[in-house]
Amino acid sequence: MARVVSLFLPTWSTDRLRRKGGDAAPPAEAPLVLTGLLGRREVVLAADTAAWTAGARVGMAATKARVLVPKLIVREYDAAGDAEALGRLAVWLLRRYAPLVAVDLPDGIVLDTTGADHLHGGEEGMLAGLVDRLGASGFTSRSAIADTWGAAHALARHATRPTVVAPPGHAASAIAQLPLSALRLPADTIEGLRVLGFERIADLIVQPRAPFALRFGPQVWRRVDQALGVLNELIDPIRGEDLIEVRRSFAEPIGAAETIKHYIGELVAALRQALESKELGVRRLDLICIRVDSSAQVIRVGTALPVRDAKRLTRLLTDKVETIDPGFGIEIMTLTAILAEPLAGRQLMTSLVDDVAPDVSDLIDVLANRVGERSVYRAAPVATDVPERSVRRIPAMAPDSGATWPGHWPRPARLLPSPEPIETVALLPDHPPVSFIWRGIRRRVRRADGPERIFGEWWRCDAELAAVRDYFRVEDDGGERYWIFRSGDGQDAATGSHRWFLHGVFG
Template sequence: MARVISVYLPTWPTDRLRRTGGDAAPPADAPLVVAAREKNRHVLVAADAAARAAGLGVGMVLTKAKILVPDLHVEYADPQADVESLERLALWALQRVSPFVAVDAPDGLIIDSTGADHLHGGEAALLDTLLGRLIMSGISARAAIADTRGAAHALARFSANPSFVAPEGHGTEVLLPLPLEALRLPTNLSQDLRKLGFATVGDVLSQPRAPLVLRFGPELGRRIAQALGERGEPIEPLRPADLIEVRRSFAEPIGAAETISRYISKLVVSLCTELELRGLGARRLDLLCHCVDNRIEAVRVGTATPARDIRRLTRLLCDKIETIAPGFGIEVMSLTATIAEPMGERQSSSLLIEEAEPDISDLIDTLSNRVGERAIYRFAPVASDVPERSVARVAALSPDLGEGWPGHWPRPSRLLPRPEPIETIALLPDHPPVSITWRGVRRRVRRADGPERVFGEWWRADAELVAVRDYFRIEDDAGERFWVYRAGDGENPETGSHKWFMHGIFG
């Protein structure tokens, strides 16, 4: 079943101005509006969160807004710049989310995410990641995912807070409580409907459609059909001019897996030739299959490092053939290097001089395309004395920065996801526990070593200015070894609660 994401950017003009303005942009807490000329006056066409909090809104006359907020920052509308920036944002989403991304001017994006959610950990995780990156970039955003473009557009603007995931096959239930404007109707049409007592989408859907269309015109019927999925609304994916793409058209539609595999191999050869001419390697490939019934089946694969190895790229794409539903056949196949990075020629090392380093990038690529990029990673050290902050997840083949964990004190092979409280009997301030009770099991301590004092990182939070932890390595009667700590120095209450926690297990 098709799934569509609608991303709504409610304050895109002001967000764009702040992003492009750099240091010259108004402070985040300063009200900022965008005005445009309407007949013989200027009205607000966009207002940021600070301006809305001050009582300003879209449609307000500019002179009135300046009276209400004397220190108001005013910029004048530049629709062309807004659209161009929106296209750049769509290109960013094209590279990271799905091969089907289109601009939904003037304030959003449309993304066909069919089959792409598992690479991001599910639909909810996909939306959270997408919105998180936008918000961290200073862009206000809401997003929804639904079965149709019309439903996703409506839910993103009237239900998402900040995200909304409609269940597959949701039908009309999720649309019924939404206002009439959710159907993307012209303003005069929605006003006419409201005069007759229609307030929500449910009010419209509860009436016979033919009389409504006869009275209000075909636009109402078209929008209803699009929202319900009765009428197709194809997404024209964004394709930049400098995108490296090869295509193959067929006189007769193809559909057999063997035939698709054969032409994938031919497309990969052509694409790798073009990549080599430009000195690039592919990091992400999109295979688009244009079917006879006006559908587009997409396959996306990625690589851990820039690659143009024909055999490897062909295998990665052919592994996904079973996800392609050709239907009545495929008329056109296109292969695109959505992300390409510089790739120099490598000189093979001589086995007589040195041993060649093992190359596991092929294995990483295979696993990543099966279970998702986020599921394949490695741990890297971080400069922090606080144990849970001293490690980070990085890409499986990211370069080694040469840093390491402290070696003067042994560390457990496994840290718990978060420290768990334990009950102890211990002599304060510096003695290890005599016994502990963890997860309902009491353990007598036979051997212990410590304390190792870890201080808080005062530059992160004021509360950590005097906070300390005292860590102990302990061993119980059964020979199991644990890493426990006491919050505080055992004497001064401001240094911690003096409670005990289990933090790790030695292998």
């Protein structure tokens, strides 16, 4: 089943102006509107959140907005610049999130992420990550995923949450309570429906169609059917100018898995020649199969390092052929190097060349394309004394930075995601517990070593200015060894709560 993401940028124009202006841009808290001519009238064409809250509205006369909103900042609306920047954002999303991406003017982007969400931590993780990344760049956004473009578009703009995941097969129930304006109908059509007493989509979809088609034309039910998935709505994908792409058209549609695999091999061979001529290797590869009904089936694979080995790329693609539904046949197959990086030729190994470390990138690629890039990683040290901050995830094939963990104090083989509270019997201030209860089991301490004092990182937040932890390595009667600590120095309440926690288990 298809899955489509609608990305809504409600303040795209004003956010872009602020980002473009840099230090000279209007302050984030100042109300800002963009105006332009509508006929002979100067009207508001875009407004940020502060201006909207103060009462400015799109379509309002600029003079009225100036009177209504104190200290209003007014700038000129740049429709062409907004559209161009939205296209660049769509290409960025194409390279990182989905094989089929299109601009949804004036303030949105649509992505067909069918089969690609697992590469980004699932649908919820993908939407949350997308909104967070845009937010970090200064753009307010909302996103929704559903079975159809129409349903995702409606949820992104009218749901109460910034990210919405409509369960597969439930487009109708997901949008039923949304207003009629969510159907992307002309304003006069929506007003006419409201005059007749219809407010929500649920009120409309149960009505007989003929009277509405006679009065409002076919557009009402076309939008309803597109949102419910009864009528297919094609996405016209955007393509970057620098993408390397090869294509094969078929006089007779193909559908057998073995035939598809055969032509994948031919396309990969042609793509390899194009990559070799430019001394590039592919990092992300899209296979788009256009069926006879004009719908698309897509396979996306990625590699940990730049690759142009035809055999290796063919295997990654053919491993996913079973995810393609050819329907009544495939007319066109397109293979695109969405992300490519420089890759110079390598000298062949001979007996005179020293042995090198085995190349495991092929295995990494197979695993990452099956379970997702985020599920295949390495742990790397972080320069910090706080244990839970001392590890970060890096790509499996990332180069070695040379950083190491400090070796002067032992650390447990298993560090808990967060310290777990324990009940203890202990002498203060510098003694380890005599016994402690963890996860409902009392453990008597036979041996202990410590304390190792760790201070908070005062530059992160005020709460850590005086924070102290005293860590002990303890061994119970059964020979199990644990890493526990007391929050605080045992005397000053400002240094911590003086409660005890278990933070790790030694192997």
